[in-house]
Amino acid sequence: MLKVAVFNFKGGTGKSTTTINLGTALATSKRQVLLIDLDGQRTASFGLGMDGKSPTTLDWLADKKSVTPLATQVKHLSLIPGDIGMFRLTAKDDLFTPALSKLTGFDVCLMDCPPSLGVASVQAILASSRVLIPTLCEPAALKGLSEAVELIRGERADISIDVLRVRYKPRLVLTKEADDLLIEAAADLNYRLLHTTIPENIAVAESIAQQKSVIEYASKSSGARAYQSLAKECLKLWK
Numbered sequence: 080m081l082k083v084a085v086f087n088f089k090g091g092t093g094k095s096t097t098t099i100n101l102g103t104a105l106a107t108s109k110r111q112v113l114l115i116d117l118d119g120q121r122t123a124s125f126g127l128g129m130d131g132k133s134p135t136t137l138d139w140l141a142d143k144k145s146v147t148p149l150a151t152q153v154k155h156l157s158l159i160p161g162d163i164g165m166f167r168l169t170a171k172d173d174l175f176t177p178a179l180s181k182l183t184g185f186d187v188c189l190m191d192c193p194p195s196l197g198v199a200s201v202q203a204i205l206a207s208s209r210v211l212i213p214t215l216c217e218p219a220a221l222k223g224l225s226e227a228v229e230l231i232r233g234e235r236a237d238i239s240i241d242v243l244r245v246r247y248k249p250r251l252v253l254t255k256e257a258d259d260l261l262i263e264a265a266a267d268l269n270y271r272l273l274h275t276t277i278p279e280n281i282a283v284a285e286s287i288a289q290q291k292s293v294i295e296y297a298s299k300s301s302g303a304r305a306y307q308s309l310a311k312e313c314l315k316l317w318k
Contacts, residue, residue: 080113081317082179082188084207088230089223090194093213093245095122096283098191100302101211103292104310106156110186113148115139116161117203118193124160127151128290135162140174148182153292157185168198175206187317196230204231209239209317212270213277215246216257224261228268240270241316243309247276271316275309278302 085098098114106112116123117136124130132149139146139159148157182188190207192200204210210231214224228240242261248254265272277283280302286293293302 080179080182080185080188081209082190082207083317084190084192084200084203084210085213086192086200086204086210086227086231087194087212087214087223088196088227089220092194092215092220092223093277094118094194095120095126095191096287097211097213097243097245097277098123098189099126099287100283100292100294100306101309101313102156102187102189103153103294104306105187105314106153107294107307108310108314109155110314111155111157111184113157113159113182113185113188114151115159115188115190117165117199118161118191119163119166120193121161121163122287123191124158126287126290126292127153127158129158129160132160135160135164137162137164137168140168140178142178146181153295161191165193165199170198170202173202173205174198175202179206196234201234204234204238207238209241211241211243213243213245214261216244216248216251216254216261218257221257221260221264225264225268228270232269240268241273241313242270243273243275243277245277246279248279249276273309273312273316275305275312277305277309280305
């Protein structure tokens with residue numbers, strides 16, 4: 080099972096939205112996909128209409144009982160819902176590697192990390208095959224991206240990092256300037272800037288409110304098409 084931590088040190092960069100929609104796009108490509116909501120805010124769980132369901136991530140990590148991921152309304156897509164108690168998670172030992180080893184039958188696992196380097200994010204990154212960082216093409220977001228990559232490299236110097244541009248506005252001069260910076264920084268910080276961009280698209284925001292992926296909510300929207308393209312690029316890149 081390929082394990083991917085979806086992480087950014089800065090909040091509001093589309094981690095949960097990316098987890099939901101990339102996961103759905105991969106599932107519609109007939110991959111068995113597992114989403115794990117590690118963020119105490121539980122946006123990914125809400126966006127799939129499963130906030131408040133159990134067993135949760137805390138049950139899974141505590142191993143108090145046998146945890147079977149829950150089937151979502153999307154075929155081939157399963158979820159371990161989030162838990163507000165993740166804000167208080169503490170651990171000296173590795174919780175994630177043994178917990179992940181018990182999950183079988185999946186091709187890809189996407190872990191939606193909280194926007195901090197707390198226990199959940201650090202252990203998810205340490206246990207992952209690679210990291211996916213969604214980012215906005217804005218000065219503050221790019222500063223956060225650099226910090227996120229440096230922090231990740233401090234934990235795992237060799238891990239593969241993919242950077243995804245979200246809420247992308249190609250006509251803005253600011254976006255073009257940000258693209259140049261991202262391309263230049265890719266060599267210095269040793270990350271891959273994904274070719275696919277996710278455009279600013281109202282359907283993506285609306286779909287979360289409707290507790291669906293954008294692919295289910297508005298399959299012909301630019302957002303849905305972009306996430307389907309992203310899934311194709313990831314499948315090729317991640318093998």
